[in-house]
Amino acid sequence: MFEFTIRLDSLSVRPLYEQIYDYIKEEIQNGGLSCHERLPSTRKLAQYLDVSRSTVTLAYEQLLSEGYIENRPGSGFFVNDLEGLYKLSGEEEEETSETKQIKETFLYDFSPSGVDLESFPHNAWRKISRGLLMENNEDFYQLGNPEGEEELRKTIATYVHQARGVRCRPQQIVIGAGNDYLLMLLNAMLGDDRVYALENPTYRKAYDIMKILRQEVKTVEMDEQGIMVDELEKSGATVAYVMPSHHYPLGTVMPAGRRLQLLKWVSSGKDRYIIEDDYDSEFRYKGKPIPALQGFDSNDRVIYLGTFSKSIAPAIRISFLILPMRLMKLYRERGRRFSSTVSRMDQKILAEFIRAGYYERHLNRMRSVYKSRHDTLMECLKPLSNSVSISGEYAGTHLLLTLKNGMDEEQAIEAARKAGVRIYGLSSYYINEKPRRDTVILGYANLDEKKIREAAKILTRILK
């Protein structure tokens, strides 16, 4: 059965697997596929659609967990009894259980977006929350300033200065509920007549968001030093979204020379800006910390984007923008119209958490936890030195393995999956271009050393 002529749109912001999932689900719902009908095997469908097998597997897994299809071991996938399917259609909650499902089927998950939550300083956080709850301060329940609580902004200004060499006044700081929201806000401020450039590969979500917000977006190739500034100039972009401290996903740390080139680019055109996403700059295990680009920018052109989601916990929905002075007028005219998205209570808890020194202690602890996971992983991967080359190490919470053993990305992912280990492909971070298919990503933030050793042992066997 090969009538799955799915029109896949590789330029769409929707992942391919979701497009496949949607197509099959709709076919089942409208009767195009009938009950107990057999689906093509993942291998055949992948071949037919010219996509990777893991893409089809992901789509099938979602359909499985939502009850649309069943897996009969040895015979393949079949459309399930339709009874009660209406209730399930489009239900987001099913998707949640689906996510759980996938997680549970992997013994070891090298998720690059993981965070070690066991180390979350529950006690300190709880103590501060309880203290503030006891205060019974009516002000906490009034709507605060659109830009956030002054107390938190002052604390952040001091912190980013000390830790990241950022030079700013508290007034330049805008607090918001996560990076996605702050990108939305920036977009509302900067208007339509900008051309954005993103590194290729890049943090896929930033790209998706800019496309959804209907911005003109270019991608610029990277070399081993980071974004290629000549290409950036040629692209005609006016706003460059970059991650100089530790690129995601490549792990590149941009050297001083390239930084200067980038700052030269931004100051040599009217209305040019850099958005510096400093998402995991806190974690660096070798060499001196490299200050943020913002600190070197004497032309007031860098928009700094920082977050506590990575360094504290993903559910702490607090990020911040540091705007150049020249954008303050625009912020007051447009940005300030949007009410604050973070409750005053949460802002006060975080401000106190930082002020009382808990944040610094937590960062030191996490740096040591992550360093030891990083070192363990590096050590355990040594037997692979002839079959993979490692990059992006010594910082952040993930590293990359480029395969020299003849396998491509999909094969490595599939082999690992069969052995209970989830690893990730680099190709999905590439946009609009033929991606590299020789590299996999291993995030180690959410695996303890014992698990890392066990998982690495499996990988060394598979990738040898």
Place this chain on the structure above:
Amino acid sequence: MFEFTIRLDSLSVRPLYEQIYDYIKEEIQNGGLSCHERLPSTRKLAQYLDVSRSTVTLAYEQLLSEGYIENRPGSGFFVNDLEGLYKLSGEEEEETSETKQIKETFLYDFSPSGVDLESFPHNAWRKISRGLLMENNEDFYQLGNPEGEEELRKTIATYVHQARGVRCRPQQIVIGAGNDYLLMLLNAMLGDDRVYALENPTYRKAYDIMKILRQEVKTVEMDEQGIMVDELEKSGATVAYVMPSHHYPLGTVMPAGRRLQLLKWVSSGKDRYIIEDDYDSEFRYKGKPIPALQGFDSNDRVIYLGTFSKSIAPAIRISFLILPMRLMKLYRERGRRFSSTVSRMDQKILAEFIRAGYYERHLNRMRSVYKSRHDTLMECLKPLSNSVSISGEYAGTHLLLTLKNGMDEEQAIEAARKAGVRIYGLSSYYINEKPRRDTVILGYANLDEKKIREAAKILTRILK
């Protein structure tokens, strides 16, 4: 001195007073106005610029509080010594103290956006928060679903069904940090090829936000039943933002006939939608509660927007959208790309607050508190029955006085101001049209009965 030829843009989203403030501030900063120079009186400048005197007063008050000018009693306003002014320029924190300043100079503030925070159920909220903090559940600190916690969405679905006659499944609900954010999200979902219509007058902020998001926005006149549907049809709009339960600021409750007309409009064109902002529907003091428009919509065209900022506290940054089923696909494709803006902990606190019955009790209590304030104000305004006519009463937390005593809005506001009472003009809620200048707004949510009596006594003297 009359060289204040300020180009005021009445179509701008920036209030006129801010435009005046900006102009003068910039003149002082760049030396166009020198130290100790005298400014024109508020009366003269208002006359010259053809704006109300209170507009100029507001601009001067902001300049005063930020230290740019000083008031020499008996002689007028003078530019201050420039020493140290650089530090102040553009500092948002100064604006905060300015807001405080204005608040403190009024003995009685009939703010229409007020909420009674003394009645905030601190103990219940604290108890739930502490209980959840004790649970030490690692999951709370993981990033949740973009659309919000299932638990909260289920609770809200039940609540809006019982209280507002809204018919929806939990999956149609999207939680977000405030109405402004959810309007941003809707905008990202709906894309550029829509034409929005807002009632005139309207909730000014919604208008500002749509303009900042670069949408095409029309305004449609209202009669005593609400938005005029013929005019809406003529406007060419495809998305109508309305407040049928209790219009802000007019207080109009849309009768059944007009609702049906509106629903007919929305279903008679492809891709037409209604955004129903049900911001303070909880408070109604006479007659039967009128269910939300959403409950009557059999064509799956109403986007319902609800908030807990008004009914619990402004700092509770939790609002929700209820999407029609036909928009779920678009939400999954575009809206779901944006991470949740509300922390899981806050969502869990609110869900438990509603589930355990605290919300219902709180609403009942607030309904009785606000009703008694409403009744007191109505009673105290009786002596004015010949000089004002009251409208928008019996619901929400504000009412309108249309002046029949020969005064216009500015004169009434100014006279009240001198006597320590802050009342608000209706004109600023009108967009693009010659506004009505005969009506003032009195919000009573944040004044207790004693204060209402005292303030109303002053108003009866002034407005007689």
